[in-house]
Amino acid sequence: MRLIAIDAAPAKVSLCLWQDRRILGDWESSRPHPGRVMEALIDLLHKAELEFCDLDAVAFGRGPGAFTGLRLAIALAQGIGLGGNLALVAISDLAALAWRAHRAHGWERIVAAMDARQGEIYWACYECSGQAPLLCGNERIDRIAEVVPAPGAWAGAGSGALLLNHAGLAFTAMDADLVPDASAVAWLGALELATGHVLRAEQACPVYLRDRVAEPRSRKRHKPPLN
Amino acid sequence: MHVLGIETSCDETGVALYQEGGGIVWEDLYSQVDLHRPYAGVVPELASRDHVRRLAPLLRGLLEQAPEPDVVAYTAGPGLIGALLVGAALAEGYGAARGIPTLGVNHLEAHLLAPLMTAEGPDFPFLGLLVSGGHTLIVGAYALGDYRVLGTTLDDAAGEAFDKSASLLGLDYPGGPALARLAASGRPGKFHLPRPLLGRPGYDFSFSGLKTALLYAARELEPEDESARADLAREFEEAVVEVLTVKAERALDQGGFSRLVVAGGVAANRRLHASIQDMARRRGVQAWFPSPGLCTDNGAMVAYAGWRRFRAGEWCGSGEVRARWPLGESRFTHGGGE
Numbered sequence: 001m002r003l004i005a006i007d008a009a010p011a012k013v014s015l016c017l018w019q020d021r022r023i024l025g026d027w028e029s030s031r032p033h034p035g036r037v038m039e040a041l042i043d044l045l046h047k048a049e050l051e052f053c054d055l056d057a058v059a060f061g062r063g064p065g066a067f068t069g070l071r072l073a074i075a076l077a078q079g080i081g082l083g084g085n086l087a088l089v090a091i092s093d094l095a096a097l098a099w100r101a102h103r104a105h106g107w108e109r110i111v112a113a114m115d116a117r118q119g120e121i122y123w124a125c126y127e128c129s130g131q132a133p134l135l136c137g138n139e140r141i142d143r144i145a146e147v148v149p150a151p152g153a154w155a156g157a158g159s160g161a162l163l164l165n166h167a168g169l170a171f172t173a174m175d176a177d178l179v180p181d182a183s184a185v186a187w188l189g190a191l192e193l194a195t196g197h198v199l200r201a202e203q204a205c206p207v208y209l210r211d212r213v214a215e216p217r218s219r220k221r222h223k224p225p226l227n
Numbered sequence: 228m229h230v231l232g233i234e235t236s237c238d239e240t241g242v243a244l245y246q247e248g249g250g251i252v253w254e255d256l257y258s259q260v261d262l263h264r265p266y267a268g269v270v271p272e273l274a275s276r277d278h279v280r281r282l283a284p285l286l287r288g289l290l291e292q293a294p295e296p297d298v299v300a301y302t303a304g305p306g307l308i309g310a311l312l313v314g315a316a317l318a319e320g321y322g323a324a325r326g327i328p329t330l331g332v333n334h335l336e337a338h339l340l341a342p343l344m345t346a347e348g349p350d351f352p353f354l355g356l357l358v359s360g361g362h363t364l365i366v367g368a369y370a371l372g373d374y375r376v377l378g379t380t381l382d383d384a385a386g387e388a389f390d391k392s393a394s395l396l397g398l399d400y401p402g403g404p405a406l407a408r409l410a411a412s413g414r415p416g417k418f419h420l421p422r423p424l425l426g427r428p429g430y431d432f433s434f435s436g437l438k439t440a441l442l443y444a445a446r447e448l449e450p451e452d453e454s455a456r457a458d459l460a461r462e463f464e465e466a467v468v469e470v471l472t473v474k475a476e477r478a479l480d481q482g483g484f485s486r487l488v489v490a491g492g493v494a495a496n497r498r499l500h501a502s503i504q505d506m507a508r509r510r511g512v513q514a515w516f517p518s519p520g521l522c523t524d525n526g527a528m529v530a531y532a533g534w535r536r537f538r539a540g541e542w543c544g545s546g547e548v549r550a551r552w553p554l555g556e557s558r559f560t561h562g563g564g565e
Contacts, residue, residue, distance in 0.1 A: 034316040035546020038323040052324045067272065068309050071279045075313045078283040079320020082290060086324075202283040206276075213272045216265035 001193060002050070003057045004041060004080070005186035008073040009065025009093035009114075009179075013037055016182035017044045018059075018190060023183055024048045032072050041080075052084040057198060059189025061180055062090040063207040064122040064139065065114060070206040078201040087198035089189040092207070094124045095133045096180035099188060101157035102128035107173060111149050113160025114179075116141055121160035122209055125149050132191050141209040230537065231289070231296035231321075232530025233282070235314030236306025236334045237361065238262075238269045240281040241526030244293045245534050250344065251527045253293035256520075257281045260401055267400045268390070275309035282317055296327065300533020303331025304549030305361070311548035319546045330533055330541060334524075335362060335554040336374070337532040338490040342515040344531045349515050354484040356475045358499070359491030360386030360403070363471075365430045365478050366554060368488070371539055376555045377478055378430025385467055386493045388434035392441050392463050396456055406460050407496055413461025418444055420466045422473075430474050437466055464498055472502045479512055487514040495522040 005016040014028035015037065025044040029036060045051060060077040063070045081088045098112040110133070113123040122141050126133035136150055144160075144167045155173040156164060162176035192198070229252070234241035238259040246252045259277050263269050301318035304311055315331065322329035339355045342348050355366035355374075363380040383391065386403055393402020398409065420440045423433040441463050448455050471493075479487060489503055494516050507514035521528055 032312070033546055034312065034319040034548075035329075037316075038319045038546065042323055052326075067275070068312060071275060071309065071313050072316050074279055075282070075316035076320040078279075079317040079322075080324045081320075082283065082286055082317075083321040083324025200287075202287050204283070205280060208276070214266055214270040217267040 001190055002055050003059055003089070003186060003189055003193060004044075004055055005059040005182040005189055006037070006073045006076055007061035007093065007096065007180055007182040007185045008032055008069030009061045009063060010069070011066060013069065013072060014182035015041055015044060016186040017048055017050075018186035021190070023186070026183060028181070032069060034072065034076060037072075037076060052080065052086070055084065055086055057087045057089050057189065057193045059089040059091055059185050059192070060204070061093045061096060061182075061185050062204070063093055064116070064141070064209040065093045065180070067206075067208060070208070074204050074206055078204055081201035087193070088201060088204050089192045089198055090204060091185045091188045091192065092139065093180040094122060094139055095126065095135065095188060096184035097158050097178060098126035098128060098133040099184045100178050100180065101155065101175055102133065104178065105155070105173065105175060107155040109152060109154050111154045111156050111161060111164070111171070113147075113156060113158045113164055115159040115163060116210060119143055120210070121147065121163055123147055123160055125154065132188055139207070139209060228297045228534070229294045230298045230300055230530045230534040232526040232528070232533055233286070233299070233301040233314045233318050234524050234526045234529045235278045235282060235310050236302045236304070237310060237524055238274050239524040240278050240285060241524060241529070242282070242285045242289050243526035243530045244289060244296060245527070245530035246294070247534060251530065253289050254525070254527050255285045255288055256525055257285060264400045267394055269307075271307045271309060274307055275313060278310050278313040282313060286317070286321070298327060298533060298537050299329045300332050300529050300536070301329070302334045302337065302529050303547060304334065304552035306334055306550065308548060308550040311550070315546050315548045328537065329546075330536055331545065331547065332529050332532045332536065333552055333554060335364065337528040339366065339368060339488060339554070340532050340535060341490055341517040341521040341528040342488050344521070344527070349486040349488060349513065352484065353486035353488050354475065354478055354482060356471065356487065356489045356503075357491045358385045358471060358489070358493035360384055360390060362491065363432050364554065365474060367482055367484070371535055374554045376553065377482070378432065378474060380432040380434060382433050382435040383438065385432070385434060385471065386491070388438050388467065389493065392438050395438070395442050395445050396460060403493070407464060407498070409457050410460040410464040410498070413457035413459070415461060415465065417455070417458035418462040420444070420462050422466055422470050425470055425473055430478050432470060432474065434467065437463070464496070468496070468499045468502045471499060472506050475503065476506050476510065479510060485512055487512055489514060489516050490522070492523045495519050
């Protein structure tokens, strides 16, 4: 099984070329530039002596995360999917973050949390004892002070874990520097692909969690008239 | 050769396929007007979100029913950066997977070239009057990629002034067409609004003062006086049309152009159309307007501009998008490894 994974939920964009549980090549950049990403992707394929037609799917980080990054990853995946007639696989960036924490530290009960700005975090609880993180409850966006994980001891992963820790939430262990990346998206994407959980390009959509981004005019206070 | 055009610079998601020698053979467009109506204006984040929802289904429809594209052109700017990025990323992904060239098109150039798409369209050189919700420009177009911006707006674009003034008159979004409809029943000469910068030399525009003058006049109206509201809308429309027409005439005169192209969303305004045609006839100049569907943002003009650029030897494919991309800086990247 061979796939390419794209993730841009954090402030960087990353790629991973994946085949049969191993990484054939990866790349990352802090610049969300579609042309450069595609050049890097083609370079990864060339180095592995592969073509787009040799791929089975395109996995992408579907969020939550930086809005522009999510759309970059998804639109690139949609374009590749339409152009290469490839299936798409959508992976939660919180699950990818939890999976990275599990792989790096061996933790099994993880609160994956990312700074969502405006005093809020994206977060979810995962149990990672099997091949993939198991979501406990829902992915949520909450004000930092309102985050209450399920009972029990949890390790914290991601920038949001540090914010929670500062707000008084105790973790058994913490890695605040971890971010989701394309290698985790590839790993989880391969599992999803194996179980047939695939999308057509037009079915792919981001999960923002923060859905209220503007106030309708009727709810705004009207500006006073001139003078 | 078939060129795919993708437009996502603001609040329209458009795809089209231009066939060399055959014109537009497929076109589809999704307008976000209903999405933005409750906000009385385009919300950039919502626009970006909707593009990523709409673009892939539109493109799937094209790919299933139209010939396969040989080149992908997409709007690379100017526009809303998040919205542009969606089109650029999908275009670059598609182009790479198909192994075909991609190129970023200047949105203003695409508008300007739209009337050239038909067999009866003008040749270079011509004077361009580009009037939309985001831009108001007078441009000398001497050859493909050889443009000189002669004048631009110092504040609001003409279409923006229409929309904001419509809002001040209590009209629904999008206000420009609603204001024009209201103005159609208004009587001329019942109000007097200023004609900004008309008496000054040069080709620049300013519409914010006109909008403020309308606000002051609107505050004096009786709330139920629909007739007076229509009269005020009529005066506003006439002021904008007069300024645009006189400045265009001045540029025709001083630049020695014999052809005039009017493009952009405001080009669909009937009073502007009549005023420009009248002026052009008087001067013995030929004026071209795009068909109504090509006045607003669309994929067809992007496909056509992309074809013109590609045939001239350009392919960019950098995937770069620019919120600001002046027409005069319209880049020209030749193929062959440059």
